[in-house]
Amino acid sequence: MVESTNTRDILVQLGKKVVQSILNEEFPRLEIPDRSTDNIVFDPEQGQFVLGTTRVMRDSSKIRHVKSFAQLVWVASFAKDLLDASRTSSLRDLYYSSEAFGVKFVDQAESDRIVADLESLSGMAREDFGVFPEEHSSVYGQVTMRYTVPGYLGREVDLTVSPDGLPIGPALMTAEPVKSNAEIVLAVECGGMFARLIETRAWERFKAVLIHLGGQPPRSTRRLMRLLHDRLDLPVYIFTDGDPWGMHIAQVIITGSANAAHIRGLTIPDARWIGVTPEDIVEYSLPCDSMNDADIKRLDELALDSRYTGPEWQQHISGFKDLRRKAEQQAFSRYGMDYVVDTYLADKLA
Amino acid sequence: MVESTNTRDILVQLGKKVVQSILNEEFPRLEIPDRSTDNIVFDPEQGQFVLGTTRVMRDSSKIRHVKSFAQLVWVASFAKDLLDASRTSSLRDLYYSSEAFGVKFVDQAESDRIVADLESLSGMAREDFGVFPEEHSSVYGQVTMRYTVPGYLGREVDLTVSPDGLPIGPALMTAEPVKSNAEIVLAVECGGMFARLIETRAWERFKAVLIHLGGQPPRSTRRLMRLLHDRLDLPVYIFTDGDPWGMHIAQVIITGSANAAHIRGLTIPDARWIGVTPEDIVEYSLPCDSMNDADIKRLDELALDSRYTGPEWQQHISGFKDLRRKAEQQAFSRYGMDYVVDTYLADKLA
Numbered sequence: 001m002v003e004s005t006n007t008r009d010i011l012v013q014l015g016k017k018v019v020q021s022i023l024n025e026e027f028p029r030l031e032i033p034d035r036s037t038d039n040i041v042f043d044p045e046q047g048q049f050v051l052g053t054t055r056v057m058r059d060s061s062k063i064r065h066v067k068s069f070a071q072l073v074w075v076a077s078f079a080k081d082l083l084d085a086s087r088t089s090s091l092r093d094l095y096y097s098s099e100a101f102g103v104k105f106v107d108q109a110e111s112d113r114i115v116a117d118l119e120s121l122s123g124m125a126r127e128d129f130g131v132f133p134e135e136h137s138s139v140y141g142q143v144t145m146r147y148t149v150p151g152y153l154g155r156e157v158d159l160t161v162s163p164d165g166l167p168i169g170p171a172l173m174t175a176e177p178v179k180s181n182a183e184i185v186l187a188v189e190c191g192g193m194f195a196r197l198i199e200t201r202a203w204e205r206f207k208a209v210l211i212h213l214g215g216q217p218p219r220s221t222r223r224l225m226r227l228l229h230d231r232l233d234l235p236v237y238i239f240t241d242g243d244p245w246g247m248h249i250a251q252v253i254i255t256g257s258a259n260a261a262h263i264r265g266l267t268i269p270d271a272r273w274i275g276v277t278p279e280d281i282v283e284y285s286l287p288c289d290s291m292n293d294a295d296i297k298r299l300d301e302l303a304l305d306s307r308y309t310g311p312e313w314q315q316h317i318s319g320f321k322d323l324r325r326k327a328e329q330q331a332f333s334r335y336g337m338d339y340v341v342d343t344y345l346a347d348k349l350a
Numbered sequence: 351m352v353e354s355t356n357t358r359d360i361l362v363q364l365g366k367k368v369v370q371s372i373l374n375e376e377f378p379r380l381e382i383p384d385r386s387t388d389n390i391v392f393d394p395e396q397g398q399f400v401l402g403t404t405r406v407m408r409d410s411s412k413i414r415h416v417k418s419f420a421q422l423v424w425v426a427s428f429a430k431d432l433l434d435a436s437r438t439s440s441l442r443d444l445y446y447s448s449e450a451f452g453v454k455f456v457d458q459a460e461s462d463r464i465v466a467d468l469e470s471l472s473g474m475a476r477e478d479f480g481v482f483p484e485e486h487s488s489v490y491g492q493v494t495m496r497y498t499v500p501g502y503l504g505r506e507v508d509l510t511v512s513p514d515g516l517p518i519g520p521a522l523m524t525a526e527p528v529k530s531n532a533e534i535v536l537a538v539e540c541g542g543m544f545a546r547l548i549e550t551r552a553w554e555r556f557k558a559v560l561i562h563l564g565g566q567p568p569r570s571t572r573r574l575m576r577l578l579h580d581r582l583d584l585p586v587y588i589f590t591d592g593d594p595w596g597m598h599i600a601q602v603i604i605t606g607s608a609n610a611a612h613i614r615g616l617t618i619p620d621a622r623w624i625g626v627t628p629e630d631i632v633e634y635s636l637p638c639d640s641m642n643d644a645d646i647k648r649l650d651e652l653a654l655d656s657r658y659t660g661p662e663w664q665q666h667i668s669g670f671k672d673l674r675r676k677a678e679q680q681a682f683s684r685y686g687m688d689y690v691v692d693t694y695l696a697d698k699l700a
Binding site for chain 2: 087088089090092093095096097099100132134135136138147149151152157161162163164165166167168169170171172190191192195196199201287328330331332333334335336337
């Protein structure tokens with residue numbers, strides 16, 4: 001893993017601190033940045049949600065803290081074992097593994113929460129200590145990556161090796177870009193669009209690294225996009241369905257989400273949502289559906305969301321509200337299979 | 351595409367038949383094997399559901415048939431265009447593409463149904479004419495495949511190239527196995543297990559091609575498993591969660607489903623479900639949950655299902671009913687991360 005030394009040090013320090021307290025005949029205590037809603041604020045300068053200054057104490061001298069204190073120490077120890085063995089675990093496996101150690105979690109939601117506590121305490125993302133969710137997005141494009149995982153250490157893979165794309169799993173997420181002919185990152189919401197952009201060689205035409213998001217993408221995907229953006233200096237464009245949910249997929253890639261307010265390195269403030277915007281629906285006469293109550297309610301929520309204060313976002317929201325219609329990115333197929341590449345994306349990326 | 355010539359011929363014949371009727375000044379008619387429940391029977395000899403002898407007529411002289419007749423002819427023409435251009439389409443894109451031709455479908459369910467009509471009429475699977483769903487499973491193992499898609503024609507890929515696995519998309523599904531060191535196919539339900547079997551080099555130890563099913567797998571995955579089974583003579587083992595749903599994932603791989611009764615070449619009658627069986631839950635003292643009403647109801651349904659008449663299946667069903675408990679495949683993690691490989695799979699595959 002790329003940052004294992006650093007992450008490992010942090011975990012070791014944490015362990016030493018707990019042990020030292022015990023040796024000093026004191027009850028160990030841990031102070032964790034508070035992740036409750038009250039302590040989450042939007043920082044316009046960083047362009048993302050961050051945690052405020054409130055901290056919560058896990059105090060092992062208090063009966064009601066003992067369980068979560070022990071759970072946290074166990075998760076940290078499990079994470080260190082993963083790093084030492086260069087292994088990974090899914091969040092689900094972490095939950096089940098706890099039984100081997102007599103550590104009890106009511107359910108996976110509880111162990112996921114303790115994992116987030118460790119992230120918050122250590123300032124590292126769970127991916128840094130080898131813990132991943134199960135979902136994967138995919139990637140395809142003219143970039144060569146060098147793996148850092150055991151068995152593949154130093155091996156290079158070209159991201160065009162498989163015409164079906166490559167999954168962004170633990171190995172690819174921790175790989176390093178070494179060579180590239182790409183000029184942009186183009187992330188698309190649905191798998192059909194991803195396949196089409198590969199098949200029509202749109203990746204070559206637009207010199208694009210293609211990302212298949214598949215709805216709200218896992219954090220591993222956002223980290224890879226950020227890596228390609230930072231290291232290869234690639235601007236990031238996001239192409240989603242034309243509805244509040246698609247627009248919000250783009251927003252989370254750009255400014256992040258409240259429940260990752262304790263994590264840095266995930267947002268891409270200068271990424272751009274190219275559409276489908278409400279204006280596109282009109283301009284391209286796309287086949288569309290009426291918005292339902294959930295869509296309208298979502299627009300009302302987003303209108304008040306601190307991430308949407310910019311005039312361009314407010315314009316998109318009122319555009320959707322006036323139109324009261326939504327369109328999928330596949331809707332361009334009404335003009336033939338290549339229209340979306342030859343006309344829409346060519347216009348938007350010009 | 352592997353079978354494009356053959357599939358193309360069938361589509362061309364279909365078109366000629368329609369045109370000939372018109373030239374003869376007759377209303378074109380098409381006879382389609384009936385896919386309604388009444389006409390689906392389980393054939394113990396083939397070990398799968400098949401269609402009976404009833405056929406339905408699409409008669410363009412009848413007003414109420416005109417729409418579905420035209421839809422069917424359009425889907426066939428769209429499929430031929432895909433084959434001619436060596437392109438693929440998602441089911442969703444096919445639905446939207448219809449607008450370009452003034453062909454109306456009420457919704458995608460309707461266009462999906464017409465695609466199934468064309469499968470039934472032509473005896474080919476939609477994948478043969480380049481139409482795919484969006485979902486993908488993944489594969490990893492010591493097999494070299496040769497691509498048949500444009501841009502990759504004749505290029506070979508080793509299925510261990512990416513330590514995160516390779517998606518079973520249109521390109522891999524139509525590739526040909528050319529070389530292999532594998533001795534079995536091992537399909538697993540969840541992504542965490544798939545990642546673990548890669549990471550622990552279980553694929554090397556068991557000489558296994560690993561498949562990540564991710565729930566009920568798309569047909570493309572079942573076809574690839576069948577191809578590896580037929581061409582490389584690999585026995586197929588299926589490892590799922592220990593509940594009626596996991597068991598049924600295995601059953602569908604083995605004997606197929608009623609809604610694919612009109613398709614051949616998907617089932618693997620000698621594939622084996624290795625577990626998690628109800629006996630395993632007891633024998634390995636796995637962490638488990640109580641079954642809910644839906645689980646019990648599902649067991650009652652399966653007990654009457656013609657695919658479950660074998661004594662071994664009936665034993666699994668009554669085992670679950672007696673136990674009234676279920677366990678996930680990750681539950682083995684209670685004994686440490688490597689137990690599932692070193693002990694459970696080593697036992698089962700011995």
